[in-house]
Amino acid sequence: MRLSARRSLTTGLALLAGGAMAGCSGAQGLAFANGTTRPAASATTAAPTVAAPAALASPTMVSPAPSPAPAGDLVVTGAPRGVLAKSGVLVDASSGQVLWDRGMNAARPMASITKVMTAYLVIGAGNNVDRRITIPRGVLDYVAKYGASSDSLKPGEVLTVRQLLYGLLLESGADAAYTLAAAYGPGLNAFIAKMNVTAQQLGMTHTHFTSPDGLPYPTETSTYSTPADLVILGETAMKSSLFRAIVDQRFVNLGKGQGHADHWWGNSNGLIGRYPGAIGIKTGYTDVALHCLLFEAVRNGRTLIGVVLGSPATGPQAGAQDAARVLDWGFALKKA
Numbered sequence: 001m002r003l004s005a006r007r008s009l010t011t012g013l014a015l016l017a018g019g020a021m022a023g024c025s026g027a028q029g030l031a032f033a034n035g036t037t038r039p040a041a042s043a044t045t046a047a048p049t050v051a052a053p054a055a056l057a058s059p060t061m062v063s064p065a066p067s068p069a070p071a072g073d074l075v076v077t078g079a080p081r082g083v084l085a086k087s088g089v090l091v092d093a094s095s096g097q098v099l100w101d102r103g104m105n106a107a108r109p110m111a112s113i114t115k116v117m118t119a120y121l122v123i124g125a126g127n128n129v130d131r132r133i134t135i136p137r138g139v140l141d142y143v144a145k146y147g148a149s150s151d152s153l154k155p156g157e158v159l160t161v162r163q164l165l166y167g168l169l170l171e172s173g174a175d176a177a178y179t180l181a182a183a184y185g186p187g188l189n190a191f192i193a194k195m196n197v198t199a200q201q202l203g204m205t206h207t208h209f210t211s212p213d214g215l216p217y218p219t220e221t222s223t224y225s226t227p228a229d230l231v232i233l234g235e236t237a238m239k240s241s242l243f244r245a246i247v248d249q250r251f252v253n254l255g256k257g258q259g260h261a262d263h264w265w266g267n268s269n270g271l272i273g274r275y276p277g278a279i280g281i282k283t284g285y286t287d288v289a290l291h292c293l294l295f296e297a298v299r300n301g302r303t304l305i306g307v308v309l310g311s312p313a314t315g316p317q318a319g320a321q322d323a324a325r326v327l328d329w330g331f332a333l334k335k336a
Contacts, residue, residue, distance in 0.1 A: 001092075001097075001098045002095060002096040002097045002098055007190055008012075008313065010241075011040075027066065028044045030293055035111060037233070044084075049142065052119070053328060060256075063150060066206060068250060072095070072335065072336065073092075073095065073097050073335070073336050074092060074097060074099060074292045074332060074333040074334065074335055074336070075128075075333060075335070075336050076099055076100070077333070078329075079100055079329070080100060080325045080326045080328070080329035081325065081329070082122050082325050083102070083308070083313050083325050083326060084311055084314070084318070084322055085102065085291075085309060085310050085311040085319070086102075086103070086108065086290070086310030086311075086320045087102050087103035087104065087108055087226075087227050087308075087310060088100075088101065088103075088104070088227050088306060088308040088309060088322070089101040089102070089104040089228055089231060089306055089307060090103050090304060090305075090306035090326050090327075090329075090330050091231055091304070091305050092298070092302070092303075092304060092330075093235070093303040093305045094302075094303060096304050099304075099330050099333065100196040100306075100326060100329070100330070100336045101227065101228075102227075103227070104226060104228040104321075105226050105227075105228055106226060106227075107206050107207075107224045107225065107226050108221075108224060108225070108226070108289065108309045108310055109214075109216070109217075109220060109221050109223060109224050109288055109289035110214060110223070110224065110225045110284050110289060110294075110307075110309055111214040111232060111284030111285050111289040111292050112149070112172045112213060112253055112268075112273060112282065112283060112284035112285065112292075113214065113225070113230060113282050113283070113284040113292055113293075113294050113307075114164065114209060114211065114212065114213055114223055114284070115168050115169060115172060115212070115214065115282060116169075116193075116233055116234065116237050116281065116282050117174050117195050117198065117199070117209065117211055117212075117237075118168065118177050118180060118181065118195070118212045118213065118293065119165055119168055119169055119237065119243060119246075120190070120198070120233070120236060120237045120243070121184065121194055121195065121198060121240055122161060122165065122180050122184055122238070123154060123165070123240050123243060124240075125184055125274065127161070128161070129160065129161045129162040129165070130160045130161070130162060131160060131161050132159070132160055132275045133158065133159060133160070133161060133164065133179060133183050133258070134156065134157070134158050135153045135154060135155050135156060135157045135158070135159070135175070135179055136155060136178070136179060137155045138155075138178070139153060139155060139175045139178050139179060140154075140155060140175075140230035141301030142173055142174065142175070143175050143178075143266035146174070146216075146217065147171060148174035148175075148213065149166075149171065149172045149173050149174055149217055149267060149325035150171075150173050150174060150175050151167035151173030151175050151176050151263060152173075152175075152263065153167070153173065153175040153176065154261065155181065157259060157260040158258070158259030158260055159179075159254075159259070159260050159308045161180070162180060162242075163244055163260075164176045164180055165180075165242070166246055166252045166254070166265060167265050168180065169243075169246050169247055169267065169282060170246065170247075170249065170251065170252060170265045170266060170267045170268065171265035171266060171267075172268050172280075172282075172283065172284075173265075174213040174215060177211075177212040177213035178212065178213070180212070181212035188211075188212065189240055192211065192212060194208055195209040195212065196208060196209055199229075199233075202232055202233065203229075204225065204230060204232055204233060205229070206224075206225065206226045206228075206229050207224065207225040207226070207230075207233075207322040208221050208223065208224055208225075208228045210222040210223045211223055212322070214284055214286070214289075214317050215286075215288050216287075216288060216289075220286065220287070220288035220289075221288065227306075227307045227308075227309060230294050230307045230309075231294075231305055231306065231307060233294070234280075234281050234282075234294045234296060234305055235295055235305060237281070238280065238281065238296060238305075241273050244279065244280065245249055247267075247272075247279070247281050247282065248272065248279045248280060249267060249272070250266065250267050250272050250273040251264065251266040251267060252265050268283040269281070269282065269283050269293065269295070269320065270283075270316075270317035270319075270320035270321075271293075271295055271297070271323060271324065273321075275297065275320070275323075275324055276297075277297040277298045277299040277300060278295065278296075278297045278327075279296050279297060279298060279328050280294075280295065281294045281295055281296055281298045282294050283319060283320075284319075285306070285313075285319075288307075288312055289309070289310065289320040289321075290310045290313055290318075291308075291310075291311035291312070291313060291319035291321035291322060292307070292308065292310070292311070292314060292319055293307065293308050293310045293318075293322070293323050294306075294307045294325070295307065295308075295323045296316055297327050297331075299331050300331070302331065304327060304331065306323070306326055306327075306330075308322040308323055308326065
């Protein structure tokens with residue numbers, strides 16, 4: 001069983017057919033199973049030079065181990081242990097081989113992983129990322145109404161698109177999502193419509209958006225996707241050098257400048273800087289979605305991409321712990 005090959009999304013990836021608080025936690029420092037850490041990344045400036053609801057989910061399907069494995073494929077034996085996520089998938093990015101899945105076509109809320117689509121649309125618009133945008137008046141009420149994660153942006157501040165993307169993807173600010181959607185829709189409704197059209201164009205046929213940030217409105221399960229669809233989204237977004245440069249950073253320090261205050265944003269993804277080879281991608285959390293993580297890592301020339309959805313809230317980095325268990329298992333697999 002395989003998804004289409006890595007970085008070949010010119011016409012959209014082919015999808016294997018198949019039936020609270022909305023912010024992302026920024027807590028860091030958990031030890032992972034392998035007991036090693038990657039050297040911490042240095043702080044970056046704000047303008048770096050480097051470029052269906054769960055109730056309707058389809059039945060869980062687990063991909064069998066290939067027997068025998070085609071030449072060049074990985075030999076899948078057993079499954080990762082201790083993974084608590086309700087659903088997920090792990091894919092060898094270069095071949096598209098599905099190594100592990102737990103209900104990869106089952107629809108679930110994915111919380112702030114939604115912001116990957118928001119960033120993808122903004123970057124894909126092709127406008128100057130140094131364009132300056134004024135934070136709109138409605139942003140404070142928006143964040144307060146939904147108890148959302150925030151970059152502490154204030155109405156009237158002026159930031160560049162690039163700076164807002166850092167706040168969106170690292171600190172997971174709903175205020176950055178609101179600001180970007182309002183500017184690029186223009187307006188939230190128009191932007192959300194673009195998100196849904198783009199999802200269909202990419203072959204994400206089991207995905208629906210009702211917000212640019214994954215906030216649980218009008219219901220907790222209104223915005224949803226599947227692990228298989230989210231791998232498509234992750235692969236698509238990671239084609240952008242700007243997107244990759246952002247999600248690989250542990251934090252960014254935006255010093256006080258013309259039109260804006262000082263801001264410090266840490267990456268909510270507990271794998272970054274702590275799991276060897278981790279290069280992204282995005283966390284999510286709500287009371288119903290629980291901990292979610294779309295992730296990618298590279299080790300010894302092998303690139304693995306995957307997602308875990310619905311990791312129980314045993315700690316602020318429950319999603320990262322599940323992802324680390326899946327990655328450890330995947331990197332230990334041998335070729336046929």
